[in-house]
């Protein structure tokens with residue numbers, strides 16, 4: 001059962017848009033999918049129309065409870081909000097920003113999310129985790145809990161900046177905590193074919209990552225940025241838009257590769 005983290009410490013590169021549409025796309029294909037909002041900004045939560053205050057528990061409470069009592073009766077189950085037939089979401093609010101202070105003093109502070117997920121892993125075909133634009137303890141917890149990292153990169157001049165730090169962190173977590181961890185895919189987002197720079201960036205990213213770069217490129221498409229205001233994934237709200245079409249292609253690519261393994 002694949003469990004993927006959508007990670008890039010750069011802000012605004014399309015992590016949440018990718019996490020939401022990948023998760024919703026997989027759910028539409030019939031996979032039991034869990035999307036975990038691992039970012040205190042809570043953009044995946046609000047983007048899917050979840051009322052932050054209506055959730056019975058958020059990721060913050062789940063993690064705090066696991067820190068407190070490792071034998072707690074699967075607090076994560078209470079936190080899952082059903083969004084559609086096959087999609088569940090563990091929501092987050094700004095509270096989550098305070099979780100690092102709690103994690104910091106826990107024994108096995110990098111492994112709290114992994115522990116929290118353990119009891120429900122087998123209940124889902126896919127788990128996708130959105131992450132914050134930083135490489136702090138929360139992101140380390142995400143890297144320790146997943147088997148694969150998906151790195152969305154915006155097609156812009158500074159796309160590769162900060163990348164070595166990200167890869168170094170992934171490598172560190174792999175060596176010390178999570179031996180199965182790898183960067184599985186790089187997805188180019190907000191692609192604008194009219195911009196000449198775009199091709200150059202695409203080439204540089206491909207030189208660097210080779211096969212890991214997805215054949216699918218996500219175009220800059222206004223429907224992708226509008227969908228969250230309707231509280232729905234673009235693949236659900238605007239399924240025939242160019243942006244949603246690209247995410248469907250990406251879902252199919254990911255599915256095909258995981259099936260081939």
Ligand SMILES: Nc1ncnc2c1ncn2[C@@H]1O[C@H](COP(=O)(O)OP(=O)(O)OP(=O)(O)O)[C@@H](O)[C@H]1O
Nearest residue numbers: 011012013014015016017133190219220221224225
């Ligand atoms: N392909 C796209 N076309 C047009 N707009 C996009 C596209 N992808 C993302 N956006 C918009 O760009 C902004 C940043 O995207 P997103 O929130 O997915 O990035 P992020 O990496 O999650 O940001 P953060 O680091 O703040 O969490 C959002 O307003 C989003 O709606």
Ligand SMILES: [Mg+2]
Nearest residue numbers: 015016039043
């Ligand atoms: Mg985000």
